[in-house]
Amino acid sequence: MVVNRKFLFKKIFIFLILILLFGCNKPKEQKLYIATAANMQFAMKELITVFTNETGIKCESIISSSGKLTAQIKEGAPYDIFVSANMKYPNELNISGFSSKKPKVYALGKLVLWTMIDSLKPSINLLLNKNVKHIASANPKIAPYGIPTEQVLKYYKLFNKIEHKLVYGESIAQTNQFITTMAAEIGFTAKSVVLSPNMKGKGNWIDINENAYTPIEQGVVILKKGPSSNKKKELFYKFLFSNKGKAILNNFGYSTDF
Numbered sequence: 001m002v003v004n005r006k007f008l009f010k011k012i013f014i015f016l017i018l019i020l021l022f023g024c025n026k027p028k029e030q031k032l033y034i035a036t037a038a039n040m041q042f043a044m045k046e047l048i049t050v051f052t053n054e055t056g057i058k059c060e061s062i063i064s065s066s067g068k069l070t071a072q073i074k075e076g077a078p079y080d081i082f083v084s085a086n087m088k089y090p091n092e093l094n095i096s097g098f099s100s101k102k103p104k105v106y107a108l109g110k111l112v113l114w115t116m117i118d119s120l121k122p123s124i125n126l127l128l129n130k131n132v133k134h135i136a137s138a139n140p141k142i143a144p145y146g147i148p149t150e151q152v153l154k155y156y157k158l159f160n161k162i163e164h165k166l167v168y169g170e171s172i173a174q175t176n177q178f179i180t181t182m183a184a185e186i187g188f189t190a191k192s193v194v195l196s197p198n199m200k201g202k203g204n205w206i207d208i209n210e211n212a213y214t215p216i217e218q219g220v221v222i223l224k225k226g227p228s229s230n231k232k233k234e235l236f237y238k239f240l241f242s243n244k245g246k247a248i249l250n251n252f253g254y255s256t257d258f
Contacts, residue, residue, distance in 0.1 A: 032059040032228050032236055033078060035069040037085035037218070038171035039109060039145055039189075042196035043252040044083065050248065051239050057232055065171035067142030073098055073223060080226030080233050083218075083240075085109065085172075085190075086144035090219040099221040100230070106240050107254035109216035110191035111148050114205040116182050122206045126186065127153075127162050136178035136187025139168040143175075148213035149188040155212040179203075191253030218254070 036044045041063045048059045062069070062079065070089040073079055074096065082099075083106070084090050090103030113122045120126065127135055140146030146168070153159040167184050169175030176193055178184040180202075194205045220240060222233045239245050246256040 030228050030232075032057060032080050032232055033226060034059055034061045034236070035073065035077070035079040035082045035223075036061040036063050037066045037069070037083060037144070038063055038173040039085050039192055040083055040218070041173065042198065043192055043249060043254070046248050046252075047240065047245060050244060051236060054239075055235060057235065059236070063173065065138075065143040067144075068170070076225070078225060078227050079223055080228045081220065081222055081236060083220050084144070085216070085218055086147075087217045087219040088144070090221040093221060093223070098223055098225070100224050100233075101222055103219040103221040104241075105217045105258065106220045107218045107249045107256055108258055109145070109218050110210070110253050110255070111145065111152065111188055111208040111213060111216070112191045112194055112205045113186060113208060114179055114189050114194055114203055115186040116180055116203040117185055118204070120186060120204065122186060122204055124152075124156050124158070127158055127165070132185045133165060134167045134178070134184035135162060135165045136167050136169060136175045136184035136189075138172050138175045138188070139170055143169065143171050144216065144218075145172050145175075145188070145190055148216055151213040152188070152208055195251070195253045215258075 044061045048061060052058055066084045066086060066089045069082060070093060073082060073093060082090060087103060087105060093099050094103055115122055126132060137149045138146035140150050150159065167178055169178055172190050172193065175187055176189055179187040179189065193199055222237055249256050
């Protein structure tokens with residue numbers, strides 16, 4: 001009987017310890033997982049910082065080309081929100097039943113021509129120069145910024161003349177690597193990149209005539225299978241379209257006036 005009583009007390013003691021260890025600790029809050037197009041990585045970092053400071057909701061961005069992120073989502077990647085570099089992929093996910101609402105344009109992206117070689121002054125005509133042997137571009141098959149780049153080259157009737165010089169990156173991030181490491185003497189990238197804190201003031205760049213390419217409509221969509229609650233997803237979605245969200249996007253060269 002004494003043994004049984006000791007055993008009972010021991011069980012109660014262990015139970016109380018478990019309550020102290022786990023009962024007083026709040027469960028970990030679920031992060032928002034945001035699939036983010038490579039051109040948006042710098043702006044997204046600031047968006048997340050301000051959003052988390054205001055709401056306490058932690059976020060993690062997964063950076064890649066819009067095409068690759070779309071493939072991952074279709075394969076079951078547990079992302080909550082997809083912030084794309086175009087509308088094609090969000091629309092594709094919506095039609096396939098992966099989103100909880102229709103995609104919406106959150107910004108218009110801008111294209112620039114950028115070089116890290118101080119002696120080079122970027123211009124469209126410079127692309128024909130024999131000293132420019134490599135021109136970086138995002139791959140138009142999987143990275144949305146590659147499409148307007150191709151449009152620009154065709155608009156100026158240069159595509160056939162310099163096609164052999166083009167070096168394709170799988171995303172804007174890889175395209176930027178070609179430019180910053182000077183593996184390519186010059187290249188086309190998103191304006192948000194050259195205005196980012198990491199790159200601002202580095203190299204020489206020029207805006208590309210916006211009449212030379214179709215407006216880069218960048219879309220966002222809320223995904224069904226993400227682990228976070230719909231409330232958290234909606235909060236970030238609304239923040240992206242808020243005045244504060246738009247101000248951040250504008251600071252990175254995006255247009256929110258459309």
